[in-house]
Amino acid sequence: AGPDGALPLTVDERNAACSQAEDADPERAIALAQSVLDEGAVLGAMQRADALGCRGWAQAWLARKDEARRDAYALRELVQGLERGAERVRLTRRAGGILHRSGDRVGALDLYARAVGDAEAQGLESERIPLLANLGVLHSEFEEHARAQVNYEQALALMERLGDFRYEAPVRYNLGLNLTGQDRDADAVPHLRRALELIRDTGMGGPMQELGASIALAGALQQTGQTVEAQALLERARAIDMPAPDPSMELQLRLIEAGQRADAGDVAGALALIDAVEPGPLTEIQQWDWLKRRADLLERLGRHADANRVLHAINTLRETYLRHQNHERLAALDAHMRDREQRLEVERLQAAADTQARRLEVRDRLQGATAVVAGLLLLFGGAVLLWQRRMNRRLFLASHTDALTGLSNRRAMTQRLRALALQPQGDTALLLIDLDLFKRINDEYGHDVGDQVLVACARRLQGDAGADAIVSRWGGEEFIVLLPHCDAQRARAAADRLRTVLAQPVPTDKGPVQTGASLGYANLPLPGPCHPDAWHASLQLADSALYLAKRAGRDAWAGYWIEHAIADWPAERLGREAHLARSLRVIEPQSSRPLREAVTLVAPHGAPSPG
Numbered sequence: 001a002g003p004d005g006a007l008p009l010t011v012d013e014r015n016a017a018c019s020q021a022e023d024a025d026p027e028r029a030i031a032l033a034q035s036v037l038d039e040g041a042v043l044g045a046m047q048r049a050d051a052l053g054c055r056g057w058a059q060a061w062l063a064r065k066d067e068a069r070r071d072a073y074a075l076r077e078l079v080q081g082l083e084r085g086a087e088r089v090r091l092t093r094r095a096g097g098i099l100h101r102s103g104d105r106v107g108a109l110d111l112y113a114r115a116v117g118d119a120e121a122q123g124l125e126s127e128r129i130p131l132l133a134n135l136g137v138l139h140s141e142f143e144e145h146a147r148a149q150v151n152y153e154q155a156l157a158l159m160e161r162l163g164d165f166r167y168e169a170p171v172r173y174n175l176g177l178n179l180t181g182q183d184r185d186a187d188a189v190p191h192l193r194r195a196l197e198l199i200r201d202t203g204m205g206g207p208m209q210e211l212g213a214s215i216a217l218a219g220a221l222q223q224t225g226q227t228v229e230a231q232a233l234l235e236r237a238r239a240i241d242m243p244a245p246d247p248s249m250e251l252q253l254r255l256i257e258a259g260q261r262a263d264a265g266d267v268a269g270a271l272a273l274i275d276a277v278e279p280g281p282l283t284e285i286q287q288w289d290w291l292k293r294r295a296d297l298l299e300r301l302g303r304h305a306d307a308n309r310v311l312h313a314i315n316t317l318r319e320t321y322l323r324h325q326n327h328e329r330l331a332a333l334d335a336h337m338r339d340r341e342q343r344l345e346v347e348r349l350q351a352a353a354d355t356q357a358r359r360l361e362v363r364d365r366l367q368g369a370t371a372v373v374a375g376l377l378l379l380f381g382g383a384v385l386l387w388q389r390r391m392n393r394r395l396f397l398a399s400h401t402d403a404l405t406g407l408s409n410r411r412a413m414t415q416r417l418r419a420l421a422l423q424p425q426g427d428t429a430l431l432l433i434d435l436d437l438f439k440r441i442n443d444e445y446g447h448d449v450g451d452q453v454l455v456a457c458a459r460r461l462q463g464d465a466g467a468d469a470i471v472s473r474w475g476g477e478e479f480i481v482l483l484p485h486c487d488a489q490r491a492r493a494a495a496d497r498l499r500t501v502l503a504q505p506v507p508t509d510k511g512p513v514q515t516g517a518s519l520g521y522a523n524l525p526l527p528g529p530c531h532p533d534a535w536h537a538s539l540q541l542a543d544s545a546l547y548l549a550k551r552a553g554r555d556a557w558a559g560y561w562i563e564h565a566i567a568d569w570p571a572e573r574l575g576r577e578a579h580l581a582r583s584l585r586v587i588e589p590q591s592s593r594p595l596r597e598a599v600t601l602v603a604p605h606g607a608p609s610p611g
Ligand SMILES: Nc1nc2c(ncn2[C@@H]2O[C@H](COP(=O)(O)OP(=O)(O)OP(=O)(O)O)[C@@H](O)[C@H]2O)c(=O)[nH]1
Pocket: 404, 434, 435, 436, 437, 438, 439, 440, 442, 446, 447, 448, 449, 450, 451, 454, 475, 476, 477, 550, 554
């Protein structure tokens, strides 16, 4: 536009001005694009596509998601009718980018995948670089960090091979974030450092990008103990003049600062900092991180009930988020992408060797204006990932861990049981352990002491069940221990060892407390057809054995080890002895003491006895 703000004359000039303005002044970009689209029938397909792309992008920038998506879908439609060529690839990526930013991630993945295929088929190697980078960002958002890492590494290898480094800063930045997300902060540091260097030295990106990269690098440095450098970076980052305050950046700064305060012992101060955040404008992912920090600090201040409330809020948020991700659709598209990625991986290995020299040659001529735009498009997508990184793993851990004992909880154990039930070779022992007369301990010494006993028993189980054992709190005073690659003899020995260990008095605040436990075990899966729910049968059998051990006077174990497939072994009928008695031939349970009251179990007529 001229200095008087008048619209440039030609359609192409307006489109060019629109793409100049789309990030810096999106409202103006929208007006320009609209004026082009108003030309209607006289427009060429390409002019129309450029205007749609520009308007859509600007709408997405302003978070007007519906409008943005409408433009992206119209663009997608239009692109299908275009001739093959670089422009078609570029516009497909553009439509994908708009969908990506306006929240239709599955639609974006579809378009990126199409564009990659198109670029590959036409030998447009350079076009693949930003596409791989975009795919990386998308995969990270789908919590597929390993896949995302492959994308970024492929993009880097392709850059080296082609000597095209326009996208180096955003790719390294996103790869750095990805690595921090996998807790590989030391590996992330060189990439983030390089990204920041490029952003500062080549003018690639703007203040927002510099701030994002500074914060990410500071976070990684902080994690690797380089606190002085982290501090210096943050101070420099604070001085960066942002055109408009960005709540996400503010939050990052504040979270790192709170981390530093808390590390220095000022937990209440850290909490005050975090409490001052206004969560309204944050994305779900950002809200999780914010909430999780609150929960951590509340926990450290001993405000357990408040912390629990916060954790509950996180879980609710997370569930909503995951529902939106439409994982099924993603899985289908993913299978489609996997073949391509394997081929690219081979290429990458072939190409990596001879490129270092070329790389230095071309560096200089790439520090230009094109890089500025490229940096802007991608870096913004990456900035969001900083919160996602540890957050997802922490949330996963929180939802799979028992808060009192730190063991896997019932949910995590159920997943294990389902997986193990599908193994054709039933060689896992399932031990069900129930503390004896635990109610009395609570009644006599109080719940706090009861808790201490539970924690001590959990530690003993973990310490003594063996290195490959999987220990979980199944609920209340019940635990499950799984021993993979086990046989009947080892199961017996383990049951006896754990019984002995749990019979030792537990030191508590109120002196030593005498405890004990009864155990029942069975093999998993029982011989028979594979079915993910077959673990129910093993658990019921272990439960029956446990019942026998309790009946025999407690502080005892009993177990079944069924070695022969028994025809017509109905899982739903296995549970109660009455059923078993009717339909099964005699199987003497193994037990630590004579089970006078034991119910005899019988196998179906004619089936071989497990003897
Ligand atoms: N302190 C504490 N007690 C719990 C917890 N979860 C469950 N309990 C208590 O564990 C007790 C279990 O009692 P019961 O199921 O009657 O069994 P028991 O007293 O162990 O007796 P037997 O199993 O027959 O040997 C109940 O009083 C529960 O309140 C917990 O997290 N902490």
